[in-house]
Amino acid sequence: MPKRTLVEALHVAAGLVATVAVAVLSAWSYPQATDTITWVAVVAFLIVAAMGVRPLRNAWRADHAGGRADG
Numbered sequence: 001m002p003k004r005t006l007v008e009a010l011h012v013a014a015g016l017v018a019t020v021a022v023a024v025l026s027a028w029s030y031p032q033a034t035d036t037i038t039w040v041a042v043v044a045f046l047i048v049a050a051m052g053v054r055p056l057r058n059a060w061r062a063d064h065a066g067g068r069a070d071g
Contacts, residue, residue, distance in 0.1 A: 012052030
């Protein structure tokens with residue numbers, strides 16, 4: 001995997017891990033709201049994943065074009 005793409009993939013993965021960690025700790029600390037916290041966490045997880053698609057795609061294009069793709 002080319003360097004820029006790898007860095008972006010790691011950033012997305014870090015965001016997803018952080019989202020899961022916050023959700024798990026939140027559900028643990030307030031068990032009465034576990035169902036609500038779970039649904040909010042799922043939505044947040046999907047949003048974080050969706051936000052990572054464009055930077056990941058741009059990094060992949062830059063790696064394969066040999067130049068810089070900021071678009």
